[in-house]
Amino acid sequence: MQKVEKKVADQYFKIRTTLVVVFLIIGFSVSFGVAFFAEAINESGAMIMGMPAHYYMGAQGAVVTFVILLFLNAIISDQVDKKFGIDEKQNVKISGGGADH
């Protein structure tokens, strides 16, 4: 066991939390944000992939964005863990597989 500087530990938490907040803001804008302005977008006549833009965002755009955000989160979080010297093998060992309670 080795002590981690408070500054380093706080920094880890801050980076992870910032990531989550940024991803959620993007995720909410493409869903709630677009739906909120759907009438205006419909009247503007904007098109994506051959259909009205607000319809496209509801049917495909938002869902595709969500998937991309989740993969970005998984990949970036792995890199953050690596930067802070986290070893996934240790994690598996500590979390103890079928640890009972």
Add this chain to the structure above:
Amino acid sequence: MDQQSLVSLILILLTFALYIGISVYNRAKVTSDFYVASRGIPPFWNGMAIGGDWMSAASFIGMAGTVMILGYDGLAYIMGWTGGYLLLTFLLAPQLRKYGRFTVPEFIGDRFDSNPARLIAAIATIIISFTYIIGQLSGSGVVIGRLLNLPASTGVMIGVVVIAIYASLGGMKGVTWTQVAQYMILITAYIVPIVFLSLQISGNPLPWLTYGNVVNELGALDRELGISEYFAPFEEGNRAQFLALLFTLMVGTAALPHVIVRFYTVTTMKAARWSGAWALLFIALLYLSAPAYAAFSRFVIMTQVVGSPIDDLPAWTEPWLNTGLLEIADSDGDGVLAWEDLVIHQDIVVMATPEIANLGMFVVGLVAAGAMAAALSTAGGLLITISSSFAHDIYYRLMKPDATDSNRLLAGRVAIVLSTIAAGLVALDPPGVITQIIAWAFALAGGTFFPVLFLGVWWKRMNRQGAIAGMLGGLTVTLTYIFLSMGGVSFFGIQDTGAGVFGVTANLLLVIIVSLMTPPPEQRLQDEAVDLRYPEQMTYKDGEVWMNDEQAK
């Protein structure tokens, strides 16, 4: 029995044999197999199992029809049921996995060190999951009944027997791998018909790229008819209702116990993050296809079926007219079928489309097997959740903490069989409209659990009084709003399906206010909450973070 029924029946029986075979091979031997599959499921496969667990009979059979009939307003379901995975994977799943328990009520009971909170959470879990499973069973009964020309109740009983066998034998371990198989079957069954439709209509086999033009043409057809355009927003409600429904579905998705528990089956926080990403990718394959299904079906009906003489309709219409899910009335009496003459029930779109487009007996049978897989995979996950609330949270943690492992395993198996029978009996004569009851389950899950889990993970000052007040208050407000809006009273035009907005707000405020008005929780409990900020290798203890760097073996 005609040839079509025979083909469908053979396909369905083959898949049943596969599910039972998988669970015999993956029998649960200890309680940790039974509840969390020994926490050894790789993220990719867990993602696929979440896909099967998540996508129910309602997603498979009903969603494309909902989008077709509601137009833009139906897209709240597409965004809400996928967006929930953002909240779940970012805010809850990895932390709940690190906490390392078997069930959601167990997290709530241990995190706040309170048995009353545990009991309330266990009862709420049972109510929510039970509501949900009734929808699955009666849905599968209707499908089987229609496709095999049996009474719906016989269809329900067949489903009940098959699930009871494989869920009690395999536990979570068996259910995980059957859900993987069920996902593969259901996604194939969903995508094959629209690939053929896309080829027929546009000559391109990729429906996701081609249906945009179809949506636009539908708008033009609607303008000719003088009805509001297919893609016009908020035709069926108002903006507040759309946003409230979207919010309720998202938050409910993130708080459904049978979904959360799937994240307990992986090894680490990292694996939980990857599970969430894979899960949404697999789920998105179906959710991106549903609007295409809707657009193609509506296009085929508007261009090929509309305009035929009323007394010489295509052959596929007849069985659906008999079920009452399709109604035709020649309102202007000119003997020609017009779009306004058709009343189409949302549930027939997915099942009738292969017949409308003449895709052959095998594809129709495949869709039947897919619908059954969707219903069974969700029911399996729900049964594990219900039985764990009884056998683990109530029997083991509250009543008999000294029970042996083999007794607990037996209790789990008995609970599964009993809850399957109970759910099957209720599903024979379901109370109310199924889609509506399912919508309530989301409002109840969000209103009861989401703020408590969210703040329980992220706010160390939250205490047991806050948790109990939040759960009870959220549940009460959600139920009250559902009953008020059924009785005609509503705020901002929000209907009962959007009740989650009020339940979640009340829950959140109660947790914060009551926690701050009562003494803070013990230091030990606060430390446990802070510990969830870091990966497994880092431990928070007495205000300091420690790194476990002993060599991994």
